[in-house]
Amino acid sequence: MRWMILALSLLAVPAFAVQPDEILDDPALEARARELSKGLRCLVCRNENIDESNADLARDLRLLVRERLVAGDSDDEVIAYLVDRFGEYVLLQPTASGENLILWVAGPAMLLVALAGAGIYLRRRKAAPDAAPAPLSEAEKARLAEILNE
Amino acid sequence: MLRVMIVELGHFTLILALMLAALQAVVPLVGAHKGWRGWMAMAGPAATAQFLCIALSFTALTYAFVTSDFSLKLVMENSHTLKPMLYKVSGVWGNHEGSMLLWVLILALFGASAHWFGGALPERLKARVLSVQAMIGVAFLAFILFTSNPFLRLAEPPFDGQDLNPLLQDPGLAFHPPFLYLGYVGLSMAFSFAVAALIEGRVDAAWARWVRPWTLAAWMFLTVGIALGSWWAYYELGWGGFWFWDPVENASFMPWLIAAALLHSAIVVEKREALKSWTILLAILAFGFSLIGTFIVRSGIITSVHAFANDPERGIFILAILAVFIGGALTLFAARAGTMEAKGVFAMVSRESALVMNNVLLAVAAFVVFVGTLWPLVAELAFDRKLSVGAPFFNQAFTPFMLILAAILPVGAIMPWKRARIERSLKPLYPALILAIAFGALAFAVGTDRSALAPVGVALGTWLIAGSAVELWQRAGRKAARLARLPRADWGKAAAHSGLGVTFIGIACLMAWDVEDIRVAQLGETFTVGGYDITLDGVERVEGPNYFSTLATIRMARDGREVAVLHPEKRVYPVAAMPTTEAAIANGVWRDLYLVIGDEQANGGWAVRTYIKPFANWIWAGAIIMALGGVLSLSDRRYRVAAGARKAPAMAQPAE
Numbered sequence: 067m068r069w070m071i072l073a074l075s076l077l078a079v080p081a082f083a084v085q086p087d088e089i090l091d092d093p094a095l096e097a098r099a100r101e102l103s104k105g106l107r108c109l110v111c112r113n114e115n116i117d118e119s120n121a122d123l124a125r126d127l128r129l130l131v132r133e134r135l136v137a138g139d140s141d142d143e144v145i146a147y148l149v150d151r152f153g154e155y156v157l158l159q160p161t162a163s164g165e166n167l168i169l170w171v172a173g174p175a176m177l178l179v180a181l182a183g184a185g186i187y188l189r190r191r192k193a194a195p196d197a198a199p200a201p202l203s204e205a206e207k208a209r210l211a212e213i214l215n216e
Numbered sequence: 217m218l219r220v221m222i223v224e225l226g227h228f229t230l231i232l233a234l235m236l237a238a239l240q241a242v243v244p245l246v247g248a249h250k251g252w253r254g255w256m257a258m259a260g261p262a263a264t265a266q267f268l269c270i271a272l273s274f275t276a277l278t279y280a281f282v283t284s285d286f287s288l289k290l291v292m293e294n295s296h297t298l299k300p301m302l303y304k305v306s307g308v309w310g311n312h313e314g315s316m317l318l319w320v321l322i323l324a325l326f327g328a329s330a331h332w333f334g335g336a337l338p339e340r341l342k343a344r345v346l347s348v349q350a351m352i353g354v355a356f357l358a359f360i361l362f363t364s365n366p367f368l369r370l371a372e373p374p375f376d377g378q379d380l381n382p383l384l385q386d387p388g389l390a391f392h393p394p395f396l397y398l399g400y401v402g403l404s405m406a407f408s409f410a411v412a413a414l415i416e417g418r419v420d421a422a423w424a425r426w427v428r429p430w431t432l433a434a435w436m437f438l439t440v441g442i443a444l445g446s447w448w449a450y451y452e453l454g455w456g457g458f459w460f461w462d463p464v465e466n467a468s469f470m471p472w473l474i475a476a477a478l479l480h481s482a483i484v485v486e487k488r489e490a491l492k493s494w495t496i497l498l499a500i501l502a503f504g505f506s507l508i509g510t511f512i513v514r515s516g517i518i519t520s521v522h523a524f525a526n527d528p529e530r531g532i533f534i535l536a537i538l539a540v541f542i543g544g545a546l547t548l549f550a551a552r553a554g555t556m557e558a559k560g561v562f563a564m565v566s567r568e569s570a571l572v573m574n575n576v577l578l579a580v581a582a583f584v585v586f587v588g589t590l591w592p593l594v595a596e597l598a599f600d601r602k603l604s605v606g607a608p609f610f611n612q613a614f615t616p617f618m619l620i621l622a623a624i625l626p627v628g629a630i631m632p633w634k635r636a637r638i639e640r641s642l643k644p645l646y647p648a649l650i651l652a653i654a655f656g657a658l659a660f661a662v663g664t665d666r667s668a669l670a671p672v673g674v675a676l677g678t679w680l681i682a683g684s685a686v687e688l689w690q691r692a693g694r695k696a697a698r699l700a701r702l703p704r705a706d707w708g709k710a711a712a713h714s715g716l717g718v719t720f721i722g723i724a725c726l727m728a729w730d731v732e733d734i735r736v737a738q739l740g741e742t743f744t745v746g747g748y749d750i751t752l753d754g755v756e757r758v759e760g761p762n763y764f765s766t767l768a769t770i771r772m773a774r775d776g777r778e779v780a781v782l783h784p785e786k787r788v789y790p791v792a793a794m795p796t797t798e799a800a801i802a803n804g805v806w807r808d809l810y811l812v813i814g815d816e817q818a819n820g821g822w823a824v825r826t827y828i829k830p831f832a833n834w835i836w837a838g839a840i841i842m843a844l845g846g847v848l849s850l851s852d853r854r855y856r857v858a859a860g861a862r863k864a865p866a867m868a869q870p871a872e
Contacts, residue, residue: 083454083455084734085823086735086814086823105606107606113460113461113462113463114460115607118457154601154602155602155603157603158606158608158609159606159612160603160604160609166591166603173583173613176580176584180576180579180580184572184575188562191490191568192563
């Protein structure tokens, strides 16, 4: 079994998320890199950002982000650079442009519609005549007596 | 020989269950329509028999997994002789076919429970409810038998299996699906009751009283299921994330939100005979979201449109089920909703209105999650844009609804029915408000980042907890002796609301004050993170039952006193050729210490990640308290007397 453990430990095991050797010396730059990484999608993963992903591609992207930051890019420039190369698929937060406006507006719009609907309903409830409850039928009376005696 | 027979018997009883369900779907419905008592009475025994058949089938499949019968294709693909027994059993539902079998098992269990505990239901309503429940059963049993049969054989069985995904070999995830399904499928009861009421054309307080325990039970199970999944992600994925806004998570979260709305609107129907048609609609939508969730998870359409296009059979089958049931129910709703006239009258400011606000906020929040989850699909199909919708979107678009909900909750909860005045309801809450502001300010003072997240979360969480306490105190007439005599439902309400508060505090503090450190540590070296002295004592390689592990020993001390000795691991499962991280966590009330061991570095030392996660356990503790609130409510006297659930359906357990 020993040889097997050895063989396995030599296997190229994917690295886990941010590695110590990736971290930039400048803490301010590193903090920006981490913040940016959280909004970027690991393209081969399921809904995971590159900061958390274990995939090799995510590591490449993390290094790329840091490379651009060290080269003096602003945050927006780094994002633009990545979107240029990989498309808007890389953004975990969809842009608020074009058709995407529907996505962003959907929640607030629905809230307004729901509030209006609720308002109309409540107004009607307030105005409705208080209907007297229907008298109990014989069967219901018997059942009620039974319950109360339980 | 016996082995072969047991498995074949399971296959046979599954087919039998389909036939029974078909009978149960038709006969009682006709009977209820014509007023034939004999035909109606058939529903109950059929439901019991259907459950027993599926239970037998499920037992047979479990038996095949436990005895590692690799002549079954499913067992070969998802099990291995060396796997620990717990995971041989949980492997039954750790795959598509088995999980669908668990789905129908629970569906049949709920149907049968409606018969077992539904003695007080009017016979016509009961026949219709069981008939609708059986229709769902027919659809899903057919789905299993025609597209996802777990009992398919291999002509030449191999000597060993391919093992279960190592990430799934974990106690948290072993019990996550059963709870989630108990919740998902439990909502089918609300759906069946809603459709039966539409056919009947009658919704009243008694109906709400029958439907509410089932919804409450389903919501409770969903709460536990979601919490288990989130807790699993926290300790298993190796960096302590607890919620990812992944489509699969959203699929369970949407029914949870709608079920929460339904719970509250059913109260209005029960107490005030208003909001009837809206409650029916919510019951349909709640199960609709369960079906959408099942579709999302089982067809894989959201994760990959292309994978879906290559193998569309299952996805299209579930989509057809969704269209038939939800389309059918909504059509019925459109035709009949007008007949449900409301009786109760109430003012604009009243408990009723507050509950309407609760429903507006929960339903719109669920809608936001729904749109966000489906948007990538819509954008690709309709606009040819390939894009992602991830956590940043949901955090911004979803959170505001929860903040407003928490802000108005204690006031709404304390308002009287019919007519209320905001000033009068607020008055007893002033101490809670002051306490909330004080704790929020404390959080602001303690935090170094000056972000609003922690103060707002802590203040709202405190407001919810203290508000619930005040409400109980008011209900008891400000006398301690009376507290114990309050109905259990009052305690349940207070517990569920404060549970939400506890979760609020946990999420806010964890997200705001999480401390992280990533570094290369040499053996014997001590470094300091957030006031803790951390020493990497040793790293050794060990062998588990079906994996190899790199096991580190790390000591954590504070002010020279040892706090914890932790053993984070990195495992490799050779059969599945997959590595996993096993973080080591020292749990605490105020903080978790969370350690992960990484790779050995080329020039000596090991990558070590240290996290200090404040208030992490509050997130799941809050969920457990919410679920306990559900249990307390279920055990309330008014459900035990005369209601559909003589014994709380909380007693329901997944068979085996």
